[in-house]
Amino acid sequence: MKIEVLKGYRANKPIVIYNYISDQAKSSVINSNINIELGENSTLELINLSNSPKCSNFLNSYCGINIKDNATLKAFNINEGKTNTIEYNYNEIDLSKNSHLEYFIYSTGSxxxxxxxxxxxxxxxxxxxxxxVLNLEKDNQHEIKTVINHNDENCRSYQLIKNALNDNSKGVYQGKIFVDQKAQKTDGYQLSRALLLSEETEFNAKPELEIYADDVKCSHGSTSGNIDENAIFYLMSRGLSYNQSRQLLINGFLQEVIEKISTPEIKKLIKKITGIRDEN
Structure with missing residues (x-):
C-alpha cells in the first residue's frame, strides 16, 4: 500500500489504518508493506490500529516513510491484545530540510x-x-529498537520510552543516536524508564551514543525501579484501596509520555483506548 500526500496539502483529518486479522487465519505468516511519502509543505496524521486475534500468527510489517522539505508527519501505533502472536515491525524513515516527525508507540505486548x-x-x-509506552503483563514481551542518524547540522531528536512491567513480562529498549562528522549543532535526547511491578519481570536497556562532531548536545540514560510503597500508603490513607492506589501511580508514571502527544483530539482518543488518563 502506498500513501502519497501532495505538495502543499494539509490533511485536516487523520488517516486510520485498521489491520483486521481473522480468527480463521490460524498459524499464518502475514506480511504487510506500507510506503508513505509527504510532499513539500504537507502535513499528515496517521493512526495504526489492529484487532486482537485469538489464533497464533507471525506478523511481519514494513513501513517506509519519506518526509520532504517543511513537511510534518504524526504517526501513532496502538498494539494491544495480541497475546498469541509473534510480531516484527520495521520502519525506515527519511527526513529532509526543516521537516518534522512525531512518532508514538503504545503496546501491551504479545x-x-x-x-x-x-x-x-x-x-x-x-x-x-x-x-x-510499554504496558505489559502476563508473559508478554516487547522490544523497541531505535536508531536516530543525525546526518546534517542543526537537527534535533527526542526519545522517551516508559515501561510498566507486570507478572512475568519482559521489556527491552535499545536506542542509538548517531552523529555524523558534519552534523554540528546537533541536539539529541534519549531516556528509557521502567517500573518493575513484580519480582519476575525483566527489563533490559542499551542506550548508545556514537558521535563524530564536536559541537553537539547529546544525552542518554536508562533507569528502572519498583513502585513507591510509601506513596501507596499515603493514597490509601486518603481513602483509596490498594489496587486503586497502585493503578493511580502506574497511570501517573505512564501518562507523562501520552501528554507529549501534540494533537489534543488524538491524545484524548489514545487515553480512551489505553485507559491511561488523569482522574480529573
Whole structure:
C-alpha cells in the first residue's frame, strides 16, 4: 500500500489504518508493506490500529516513510491484545530540510513483539520525536529498537520510552543516536524508564551514543525501579484501596509520555483506548 500526500496539502483529518486479522487465519505468516511519502509543505496524521486475534500468527510489517522539505508527519501505533502472536515491525524513515516527525508507540505486548525504527535526519533543521509506552503483563514481551542518524547540522531528536512491567513480562529498549562528522549543532535526547511491578519481570536497556562532531548536545540514560510503597500508603490513607492506589501511580508514571502527544483530539482518543488518563 502506498500513501502519497501532495505538495502543499494539509490533511485536516487523520488517516486510520485498521489491520483486521481473522480468527480463521490460524498459524499464518502475514506480511504487510506500507510506503508513505509527504510532499513539500504537507502535513499528515496517521493512526495504526489492529484487532486482537485469538489464533497464533507471525506478523511481519514494513513501513517506509519519506518526509520532504517543511513537511510534518504524526504517526501513532496502538498494539494491544495480541497475546498469541509473534510480531516484527520495521520502519525506515527519511527526513529532509526543516521537516518534522512525531512518532508514538503504545503496546501491551504479545508472545514476542519487536518494533524497530531507523530514522535519518538528512538535511538541516529536521526534527524527530519518538515516544513510547510499554504496558505489559502476563508473559508478554516487547522490544523497541531505535536508531536516530543525525546526518546534517542543526537537527534535533527526542526519545522517551516508559515501561510498566507486570507478572512475568519482559521489556527491552535499545536506542542509538548517531552523529555524523558534519552534523554540528546537533541536539539529541534519549531516556528509557521502567517500573518493575513484580519480582519476575525483566527489563533490559542499551542506550548508545556514537558521535563524530564536536559541537553537539547529546544525552542518554536508562533507569528502572519498583513502585513507591510509601506513596501507596499515603493514597490509601486518603481513602483509596490498594489496587486503586497502585493503578493511580502506574497511570501517573505512564501518562507523562501520552501528554507529549501534540494533537489534543488524538491524545484524548489514545487515553480512551489505553485507559491511561488523569482522574480529573
Amino acid at each position: 508472545t514476542f513483539a519487536k518494533h524497530e525504527i531507523n530514522c535519518s535526519l538528512n538535511q538541516p533543521y529536521g526534527s524527530a520525536v519518538i515516544n513510547g
